[in-house]
Amino acid sequence: MEQKILIVDDEESIVTLLKYNIEQAGYETEVAYAGNDALEKASETSFDLIVLDVMLPGMDGMEVCKQLRQKQVDTPILMLTAKDDEFDKVLGLELGADDYLTKPFSPREVVARIKAILRRMVREPAEVEEDFIKIADLTIYPEQYEATIKEDPLTFTPKEFELLLYLAKNLGRVLSRDQLLSAVWNYDFAGDTRIVDVHVSHLREKIEPDTKKPSYIKTIRGLGYKMEEPK
Numbered sequence: 001m002e003q004k005i006l007i008v009d010d011e012e013s014i015v016t017l018l019k020y021n022i023e024q025a026g027y028e029t030e031v032a033y034a035g036n037d038a039l040e041k042a043s044e045t046s047f048d049l050i051v052l053d054v055m056l057p058g059m060d061g062m063e064v065c066k067q068l069r070q071k072q073v074d075t076p077i078l079m080l081t082a083k084d085d086e087f088d089k090v091l092g093l094e095l096g097a098d099d100y101l102t103k104p105f106s107p108r109e110v111v112a113r114i115k116a117i118l119r120r121m122v123r124e125p126a127e128v129e130e131d132f133i134k135i136a137d138l139t140i141y142p143e144q145y146e147a148t149i150k151e152d153p154l155t156f157t158p159k160e161f162e163l164l165l166y167l168a169k170n171l172g173r174v175l176s177r178d179q180l181l182s183a184v185w186n187y188d189f190a191g192d193t194r195i196v197d198v199h200v201s202h203l204r205e206k207i208e209p210d211t212k213k214p215s216y217i218k219t220i221r222g223l224g225y226k227m228e229e230p231k
Helices: 012-024 035-044 061-070 086-094 107-120 158-169 177-185 194-207
Strands: 004-008 028-032 049-053 077-081 099-102 133-135 138-141 146-149 217-220 224-227
Touching (some): 004 012, 004 035, 012 028, 012 049, 012 107, 028 035, 035 049, 035 061, 049 061, 061 077, 061 086, 077 107, 086 194, 099 107, 133 158, 158 177, 158 194, 158 224, 177 194, 177 224, 194 217
Parallel strands (some): 004 028, 004 049, 077 099
Antiparallel strands (some): 133 138, 138 146
């Protein structure tokens, strides 16, 4: 069964270009030219990935992303932005996007990013002997891409879960932001370590009893982050 990708952009020439190249790579596609249409389609239909332009008529891509995450739609989102502006990129990731590309881009690069994101979604058995990882009240189920805190289910984007799992597998080890970028994002983000900080912040909001005094994910000043068992 072909994986299905929603392409969202208000420029018909870009949609045509993306549609052709993505279908040539073996994926099924559906398109939307406006934010409201994209939100409706993504809320009602199951897609494997969404390619989402930021600048859209009516509701922009940032708002579409935000509302999808609020609706608990965790489909991976590859955001396209015409602005080479770090604030826009970080804001998009804060709202729940999994990756971004700055225009102009090559269709080949878009397809490569899509393949990388979908490859990370393959639920392979975790490299642990147990079928779950338990750290105090936090329980992680690697094969199911699920986690609970005090047995209450948690909701993560794919990237948030991968970061949580990597930190948990390295319990007690200090990991630099560059290490986390390399391990979780799988390719060079050109030093955009702010991406790691954004995702750690999201994780803390979901697992920490007190985000101002984290007990699971500790910041190691000048070095990076460490997951440890709460005292």
